[in-house]
Structure formats: structure tokens, C-alpha cells
Amino acid sequence: MPEGPEIRRAADQVEKALLKGTVLDVYFAFDQLKGYESILKGASVKKVDTKGKAMLIRFDNGYTIYSHNQLYGKWYVRNAYNYPKNNRQLRLALHNEKKSALLYSASDIEVLRDEEVPLHPFVAKVGPDLLSEEVTAEQLKERFQSKAFSGKKWTSLLLDQSFIGGIGNYLRSEILFLAGIHPDYRPKDCSEEQLERAAEATITMVTQSYKYNGITNDLELAMKLKEEGKTRREYRHWVFNREAQPCRIDGTEIQKMKAGSRRLYFCPTCQTKLK
Numbered sequence: 001m002p003e004g005p006e007i008r009r010a011a012d013q014v015e016k017a018l019l020k021g022t023v024l025d026v027y028f029a030f031d032q033l034k035g036y037e038s039i040l041k042g043a044s045v046k047k048v049d050t051k052g053k054a055m056l057i058r059f060d061n062g063y064t065i066y067s068h069n070q071l072y073g074k075w076y077v078r079n080a081y082n083y084p085k086n087n088r089q090l091r092l093a094l095h096n097e098k099k100s101a102l103l104y105s106a107s108d109i110e111v112l113r114d115e116e117v118p119l120h121p122f123v124a125k126v127g128p129d130l131l132s133e134e135v136t137a138e139q140l141k142e143r144f145q146s147k148a149f150s151g152k153k154w155t156s157l158l159l160d161q162s163f164i165g166g167i168g169n170y171l172r173s174e175i176l177f178l179a180g181i182h183p184d185y186r187p188k189d190c191s192e193e194q195l196e197r198a199a200e201a202t203i204t205m206v207t208q209s210y211k212y213n214g215i216t217n218d219l220e221l222a223m224k225l226k227e228e229g230k231t232r233r234e235y236r237h238w239v240f241n242r243e244a245q246p247c248r249i250d251g252t253e254i255q256k257m258k259a260g261s262r263r264l265y266f267c268p269t270c271q272t273k274l275k
């Protein structure tokens with residue numbers, strides 16, 4: 001499943017393609033959206049925002065396309081009308097003179113008036129998006145300590161889109177490892193120092209994954225492993241997908257567990273309990 005950094009990268013591509021000129025042609029697969037084709041045709045895209053795993057394509061005529069890729073949605077940006085060969089179903093297409101932005105397989109697509117966007121149930125509930133908003137480590141730490149979140153386990157918080165938008169399963173394992181926090185912990189079990197590390201680790205992992213194509217491992221180490229001929233799966237992460245392999249810090253075997261019915265990976269010696 002794509003996480004925030006993947007959606008932000010797709011949004012960058014869509015934005016780059018669509019800022020180039022008026023949208024000349026619009027296609028929606030769903031009947032209830034067909035009426036918007038003529039409304040959006042001839043308008044220009046001002047900006048493409050993300051809210052966690054949702055994308056907001058903002059037009060200059062007061063309308064915004066909301067889309068959420070869920071498990072299967074995938075964006076393609078191609079030269080105009082140059083459709084990729086795949087078995088997916090085209091759900092939304094936006095064409096200008098040079099480019100086409102094509103959304104396949106997604107079913108969660110809506111067209112909203114700009115003023116309706118903040119009221120949309122997902123947008124209204126989703127937490128801060130670290131790739132679209134300025135969020136400091138200090139603000140995140142306060143969020144960790146707030147009444148709404150401090151008593152819940154990190155493992156469920158980090159997948160809760162109302163906590164922080166855009167974090168998913170691989171980022172969850174990687175953030176907890178980098179912060180040195182045991183997966184059974186809640187923010188209120190953590191020391192001040194751990195909370196600070198958790199805030200820094202969250203920002204570092206999300207932005208690094210965005211900038212470096214999903215690589216959350218130490219960048220120098222990842223480069224070195226790549227040069228040695230290791231596969232992407234082998235060099236990409238600190239702990240995720242690395243069950244029974246040696247921890248990159250202390251050599252302990254990485255363990256795999258289930259948390260919230262999703263896979264979680266951790267190092268039992270780097271992520272110990274304090275008491």
C-alpha cells in the first residue's frame with residue numbers, strides 16, 4: 001500500500017504535468033462524476049496538495065478533485081493520450097496539450113467545491129501531513145503527549161491517520177526502530193528523550209522516504225550495499241522485511257510480530273523497555 005511519501009511523489013508528478021497549461025479534456029469513469037467533465041474542461045490546475053494518503057487537485061474555478069488510492073489506486077503521468085499498457089481500469093484522466101495524468105483502479109474519487117474540502121470526512125479527520133505542512137519536532141512531541149494520544153500504543157497510533165497523515169506500515173516499523181522504542185510502548189511510557197527522538201525520527205523517516213524513493217535505511221549504508229550488488233529489498237530499510245537478519249546496528253536478529261493485524265519488525269536489543 002502506498003504511504004504518504006509515495007502519494008506526495010505522485011502528487012509532484014501530477015502537479016508538474018498539469019501546471020503546464022489548461023486542462024483540455026477530462027474523463028471520469030463513474031456516472032455520478034460525469035457532470036463535472038464539462039465544468040473542469042478549460043480550467044487550470046493551481047496546485048496539487050496531499051492530506052496523508054489523499055490527493056487534492058485544486059482548479060482555478062473553485063473546484064477540487066479529491067482522490068484516495070486505498071490499496072489499489074495508481075497514478076500514471078504520460079505524454080498526452082499515451083496510455084500505459086496494463087490490466088487496470090482507468091477511473092480519472094486529465095489531459096492538457098502535452099501531458100495526461102491518469103488515475104487507475106481507485107474508487108474513492110470526488111469533486112468538491114473548495115469550501116467543502118475542509119468538511120470532507122477524511123480531510124476533516126486526518127492529522128498533520130509532514131510533507132505538505134510545516135510541522136516542527138516540538139509540535140509533534142506535544143501531539144504525542146496530548147490527552148487524545150498519549151495513552152495509546154505507538155503501534156496503533158502510527159497507523160492512525162488522525163494522528164499523523166500518511167504514515168503506513170513500513171514507516172511505522174522504521175520510526176520505532178530509529179527512535180529506539182519498544183513496540184509495546186505508549187507515548188506515556190516514554191522518557192522525554194525518547195519522545196524527542198520519536199518526533200525527530202518521524203520527521204526524518206517521512207522526509208527521507210519522500211526524497212530518496214522510499215529508502216529509510218542509513219543512506220550511505222544503502223548506497224554501499226547497492227554498489228555491492230544487493231537488491232532493493234536488501235538495502236531499503238533498517239528493520240522492515242528483515243526478519244531473522246542481523247540488526248544493522250548491533251547484529252541482534254530482527255524479530256517480526258503482528259500489531260493491529262499488520263506486520264511489524266523490530267530489534268529486541270535496540271528497542272528495549274526502560275523498566
Ligand SMILES: [Zn+2]
Nearest residue numbers: 247250267270
Ligand atoms: Zn539492534
